[in-house]
Amino acid sequence: MIMKSSLFLFLLLIPVLTSSADNKQVYIVYFGEHSGEKVFQEIEDEHHSYLMSVKETEEEARASLLYSYKRSINGFAALLTPEQASKLNELNEVVWVAQSHPNKYSMHTTRSWEFSGLEEGGRGFFKTGGDSSLLLKAGYGKDVIVGLLDSGVWPESQSFSDEGMGPVPKSWKGICQTGPGFNSSHCNRKLIGARYYIKGFETHYGPLNATEDYRSPRDKDGHGTHTASTVGGRTVANVSALGGYARGTASGGAPLARLAIYKVCWALPGQPKVNGNTCFMEDMLAAMDDAIADGVHVISISIGTSSPVNYTDDGIAVGALYAIKKNIVVSCSAGNNGPTAGTLSNPAPWIITVGASSVDRDFIAPIVLGNGMKVQGQSLTPSKLNPNKMYPLAFAADLAKPGVSRDLARVCLPDSLSPKKAKGKIVLCMRGNNSRIGKGVVVKGVGGVGLILANIPENGIEVPADPHFLPATGISYSNAIKVLQYINLTKTPRAVILPGMTVLHTKPAPFMAAFSSRGPNVLDPNILKPDITAPGLNILAAWTEEDSPTKLPDDPRVVKYNIISGTSMSCPHVAATAALLRAIHPTWSSAAIRSAIMTTATQRNNLRLPLQDENGSLANSFAYGAGHFRPTEAVDPGLVYDASYTDYLLYLCSIGIMNIDQSFKCPAKPPTVTDLNYPSLAIPKLNGTVTVNRTVTNVGHPKSTYFFSTIPPSTVSVKAKPSILSFNHVGEKKSFTITITPRSEKRLKTGKFNETEEYAFGWYSWTDESHHVRSPITVSLA
Numbered sequence: 001m002i003m004k005s006s007l008f009l010f011l012l013l014i015p016v017l018t019s020s021a022d023n024k025q026v027y028i029v030y031f032g033e034h035s036g037e038k039v040f041q042e043i044e045d046e047h048h049s050y051l052m053s054v055k056e057t058e059e060e061a062r063a064s065l066l067y068s069y070k071r072s073i074n075g076f077a078a079l080l081t082p083e084q085a086s087k088l089n090e091l092n093e094v095v096w097v098a099q100s101h102p103n104k105y106s107m108h109t110t111r112s113w114e115f116s117g118l119e120e121g122g123r124g125f126f127k128t129g130g131d132s133s134l135l136l137k138a139g140y141g142k143d144v145i146v147g148l149l150d151s152g153v154w155p156e157s158q159s160f161s162d163e164g165m166g167p168v169p170k171s172w173k174g175i176c177q178t179g180p181g182f183n184s185s186h187c188n189r190k191l192i193g194a195r196y197y198i199k200g201f202e203t204h205y206g207p208l209n210a211t212e213d214y215r216s217p218r219d220k221d222g223h224g225t226h227t228a229s230t231v232g233g234r235t236v237a238n239v240s241a242l243g244g245y246a247r248g249t250a251s252g253g254a255p256l257a258r259l260a261i262y263k264v265c266w267a268l269p270g271q272p273k274v275n276g277n278t279c280f281m282e283d284m285l286a287a288m289d290d291a292i293a294d295g296v297h298v299i300s301i302s303i304g305t306s307s308p309v310n311y312t313d314d315g316i317a318v319g320a321l322y323a324i325k326k327n328i329v330v331s332c333s334a335g336n337n338g339p340t341a342g343t344l345s346n347p348a349p350w351i352i353t354v355g356a357s358s359v360d361r362d363f364i365a366p367i368v369l370g371n372g373m374k375v376q377g378q379s380l381t382p383s384k385l386n387p388n389k390m391y392p393l394a395f396a397a398d399l400a401k402p403g404v405s406r407d408l409a410r411v412c413l414p415d416s417l418s419p420k421k422a423k424g425k426i427v428l429c430m431r432g433n434n435s436r437i438g439k440g441v442v443v444k445g446v447g448g449v450g451l452i453l454a455n456i457p458e459n460g461i462e463v464p465a466d467p468h469f470l471p472a473t474g475i476s477y478s479n480a481i482k483v484l485q486y487i488n489l490t491k492t493p494r495a496v497i498l499p500g501m502t503v504l505h506t507k508p509a510p511f512m513a514a515f516s517s518r519g520p521n522v523l524d525p526n527i528l529k530p531d532i533t534a535p536g537l538n539i540l541a542a543w544t545e546e547d548s549p550t551k552l553p554d555d556p557r558v559v560k561y562n563i564i565s566g567t568s569m570s571c572p573h574v575a576a577t578a579a580l581l582r583a584i585h586p587t588w589s590s591a592a593i594r595s596a597i598m599t600t601a602t603q604r605n606n607l608r609l610p611l612q613d614e615n616g617s618l619a620n621s622f623a624y625g626a627g628h629f630r631p632t633e634a635v636d637p638g639l640v641y642d643a644s645y646t647d648y649l650l651y652l653c654s655i656g657i658m659n660i661d662q663s664f665k666c667p668a669k670p671p672t673v674t675d676l677n678y679p680s681l682a683i684p685k686l687n688g689t690v691t692v693n694r695t696v697t698n699v700g701h702p703k704s705t706y707f708f709s710t711i712p713p714s715t716v717s718v719k720a721k722p723s724i725l726s727f728n729h730v731g732e733k734k735s736f737t738i739t740i741t742p743r744s745e746k747r748l749k750t751g752k753f754n755e756t757e758e759y760a761f762g763w764y765s766w767t768d769e770s771h772h773v774r775s776p777i778t779v780s781l782a
């Protein structure tokens, strides 16, 4: 007994040392399908016996097991040495083993101090489609259940009120898991489920520090509350972000949808909150194992890696595949690593991958210069400057402290500005190198009365509206040049920042956010990603009251609604749309829902010009996929490109992943990768004519005839066979081929095309009297 307990103590006291010394890591061990007849205890016992086969003792086996996935996924997560992992991998019953990497996954919001703005959520959401008849038709998403993997929820928010909502759908099998700050009465008819998953996190970091996060579904961070209310928040009138500024109505996309919260992301221990959270693959898989079995219809995941991960090593991709098997729609953020090419995450073809763009709403806080010129700016900070007075204006570079270079001062780094020179002035700081809110703190600290935050060329027209600590406004790069020229040419430059207000219908909108991760899809260039873009810049939604809007330690402000940006914010917009489509078309597959969203997207802005990047350049499908989503159009797409779970398994066969589902045998000759029935077309390294198969399903008028048209990428010709498709009933399928031929064989032989010519972009469409079923094409030549 004594022996045992001292051994136990030993193991407890130095687990970190032993695990680094003997090189133990968390591995996920996947098994084939379990026959649905086994009870969960049997499956768990089975997992245990496999674990026993590589561990010395029963205790060791038990202690090493983090999760036994048994409700939807068959597998387990355990602490293993590489040798033990490879031993397990050799077993016949084990399909594959993947290693979990700490801190690989994070939430796809840009740091909240980097962004802010205000939008009336509900309005902005449906503006492109016209009216809200879709909402009515879909019963506002009534009884559709959306699961969110995120940082939890702030259940007191008005956005999660269940007033007037009917009973929880009978199909629901989830639970309301309690813990600090979260009891069973925090779930209601809106928040119908809540769980948390922390074993992976605690295995790596040790016990959660209770002052840093709640060991319960309660959201201390804000991100999870924001994404959940974007999907399914109730319509709440008269909300505002800060100080009553930019007041409006907040509403989720599917305001009567039910929400199920799966908390999988946790505060990084010992780090400032602005550094964000971390999410462990084994925790996310456990959440998905539950979400699928709980009965969600849509899963929204605003989480990803900063670089692509192979499908079988990626917990999100694997979990999503199990979800697709149950016909659950999975919407994921593309990532915030743009505008660099090839940066997107979550590229699996069974996921809807969502990029981020702007909305047509600004929170303007203009600057008036001493010469009377007015320069447009954006802010979330109510300006308390006297609008009838002019204040001295200076470029921060000209205010450097003695001994500090102009380069440090121009970006307003801490300790770079001279209080003597800056006192009483409005200071223009350039973006970059430190946080935007932090620059305001520096200017305020040296006695400045206002901040003009100037974009650098990379930021273009993407102006964030931030909750600064002093009167402040952000300006585009071209406006920055104007103000700097005025400063240069003026002896005593002066300016005032006017009080802000909300303006609607700004143009151009939408434009792509610079941060939105871009294609090509480096994991599989045969699948075009992202699929779609949706609003992700300056989005208003509910917030935790446990954290300030800036997440800075000395920001005492508490808000019920906050404005943040990221593909994290665009992903739930698409999840909400999927929920509405699921409500209207309950029999559609997840692929059909994605197809409807993609083929009805628009590639034009509100000036009827092609979508642009933040710098005014033409954007392309590597930024926006099929285009900007139009929920109201997606209801009636005419035709859909359907795909089943089996089609995805065939796709995996074709890329050499043969055994992901043991109940399925890859054919001796798998189809080619490009034949996955996808609503877009990507042909990398074309070196001759390629023919691609596609099948469309009629979901429009019973009797209809569709005609083919194309705007081919400049380097190729595109033909369809047949070029007319006639349908006689709903549900009828028609197949066709698309043939893509390089335009100039000669050019191919002269060698590689130059960088800008390497990829070319185009479209093909099927059109009847009332539908335009459009698919993007991207081609690169060998």
Ligand SMILES: *[C@@H]1O[C@H](CO)[C@@H](O)[C@H](O)[C@H]1NC(C)=O
Binding pocket: 183, 184, 185, 186
């Ligand atoms: C749950 O907590 C709230 C306070 O947050 C309290 O008012 C309520 O009575 C609690 N309910 C239960 C069932 O404990």
Ligand SMILES: *[C@@H]1O[C@H](CO)[C@@H](O)[C@H](O)[C@H]1NC(C)=O
Binding pocket: 209, 210, 211, 212, 270
């Ligand atoms: C828990 O977090 C708080 C705040 O970050 C910190 O002050 C404290 O030292 C931490 N406690 C432990 C045991 O790490």
Ligand SMILES: *[C@@H]1O[C@H](CO)[C@@H](O)[C@H](O)[C@H]1NC(C)=O
Binding pocket: 238
């Ligand atoms: C909105 O809320 C503010 C502050 O809570 C209040 O003063 C104002 O009257 C409200 N407006 C409407 C239209 O309810």
Ligand SMILES: *[C@@H]1O[C@H](CO)[C@@H](O)[C@H](O)[C@H]1NC(C)=O
Binding pocket: 310, 313
């Ligand atoms: C991803 O898979 C490819 C092909 O199977 C392999 O060559 C590559 O090493 C894998 N990458 C990682 C990071 O495991």
Ligand SMILES: *[C@@H]1O[C@H](CO)[C@@H](O)[C@H](O)[C@H]1NC(C)=O
Binding pocket: 339, 514, 613, 614, 615, 616, 617
């Ligand atoms: C504009 O930005 C895009 C990516 O965001 C980039 O590819 C393009 O080169 C930029 N154009 C200019 C003129 O800087």
Ligand SMILES: *[C@@H]1O[C@H](CO)[C@@H](O)[C@H](O)[C@H]1NC(C)=O
Binding pocket: 407, 408, 411, 432, 433
């Ligand atoms: C700011 O960052 C850029 C790019 O990382 C770097 O080149 C530059 O030297 C930095 N400037 C300062 C003042 O730190």
Ligand SMILES: *[C@@H]1O[C@H](CO)[C@@H](O)[C@H](O)[C@H]1NC(C)=O
Binding pocket: 481, 484, 485, 488
């Ligand atoms: C302002 O003047 C400085 C030198 O005095 C020069 O380097 C800078 O380019 C000028 N800026 C503008 C916008 O004219």
Ligand SMILES: *[C@@H]1O[C@H](CO)[C@@H](O)[C@H](O)[C@H]1NC(C)=O
Binding pocket: 671, 672, 675, 692, 693
């Ligand atoms: C594409 O369709 C054609 C005609 O139905 C068929 O012969 C061919 O095998 C298909 N290609 C693949 C790779 O399935």
Ligand SMILES: *[C@@H]1O[C@H](CO)[C@@H](O)[C@H](O)[C@H]1NC(C)=O
Binding pocket: 687, 688
């Ligand atoms: C085109 O590429 C394929 C595969 O990369 C290769 O097998 C084939 O020989 C190439 N054809 C030509 C004409 O270069």
Ligand SMILES: *[C@@H]1O[C@H](CO)[C@@H](O)[C@H](O)[C@H]1NC(C)=O
Binding pocket: 754, 755, 756, 757
């Ligand atoms: C590459 O192609 C683009 C577009 O045709 C052209 O404008 C550019 O001059 C070319 N660059 C080179 C180095 O040939």
